[in-house]
Amino acid sequence: MVVPCSTRCGKNAILKRPKTGDALCKECFFWAFETEIHNTIVKGSLFKRGNTVAVAASGGKDSTVLAYVLKLLNQRHDYGLKLVLLSVDEGITGYRDDSLETVKQNRDEYEMPLKILSYEEVYGWTMDAIVKQIGRKNNCTFCGVFRRQALDRGAAMLGVDCVATGHNADDLAETILMNILRGDIARLQRCTTIITESEGSIPRCKPLKYTYEKEIVMYAYFKHLNYFSTECVFAPNAYRGHARAFLKDLEKIRPSVIMDIIHSGESMSLRDDVNLPQRGTCSRCGFVSSQKLCKACVLLEGLNRGLPKLGIGKTSKANRILEETKNIDFKALADF
Ligand code: SF4
DSSP: OOOBOTTOSSSBOOEEOTTTOOEEOHHHHHHHHHHHHHHHHHHTTOOOTTOEEEEEOOSSHHHHHHHHHHHHHHHHTTOOOEEEEEEEEOOOTTTHHHHHHHHHHHHHHHTOOEEEEEHHHHHSOOHHHHHHHHOSSSHHHHHHHHHHHHHHHHHHHHTOSEEEOOOOHHHHHHHHHHHHHHTOHHHHHHHHOSEEOOTTSOOEEOTTTTOOHHHHHHHHHHTTOOOOOOOOTTOOOHHHHHHHHHHHHHHHHOTTHHHHHHHHHHHHTTOSOOOOOOOEEOTTTOOEESSSSOHHHHHHHHHHTTOTTTTSSOHHHHHHHHHHTTTOOHHHHHHO
């Protein structure tokens, strides 16, 4: 059955928007999708004219769509931004090496400069080597902590004003759900804000915060964007996987559940009696940390001492152990 586009543009609808249920033609879907992101950028004051913005680019659908749409909106609305791509190479054979090839194609197609920073050059370890040492259980903890810091370092090297990440509404709803299930209200507050910034680090923003994952896939498909869709060989992160499956089930019955959870998370995080950790700087690498040593340095110390589990769990506990054992050479003990 032919359904007319609900904007009354005169064309036939070819899709039903997952977020609103509207029947739209391709052009009206593009317009609605791009305009919503533009409104998010304007309402959240994400950028200032003259800013240099690094798009955190993995080669996946989210960051590819983000780079494409930011370039388009920058031209359409004359934001006055300089856009660059920033990628982190975790050193995962069969995954990141391939996805970085897609980022390089995006660099050429979108004419944006690209900087790639690898775990190997920053930490002296690749994820392949880390997994060899620690196994497949806590690999995402290492990878997530190292990536956050590597992005900060790359942004500082590029001298950008802001890093735009491709976190979408589904990612955010999952993270909110996980933080609620863990009772971690401090993290809940941080994850719901559209711009995260702490003293001494470059702000990060999420222009796709209210954009549904299904619509990102549709947009990339209809625009014929070139992205990499293989999952990491070291996935899955089991806890997030459960939260994702739960949300997908709920979404089938009630598509608005993603936005509902985001709005609930935003309202909960408005409480002013939440104790947020005091931010300082890591005594070793100088990056932002609420402990003497930041999480990345603790994890790295554990790897280098042959104690990979040291940084898993509370960073404060690991800091205490490191302080108490700072003169002990564990590697030598193990060899002995
Ligand atoms: Fe890193 Fe885990 Fe993501 Fe793989 S799944 S890229 S190991 S965080």
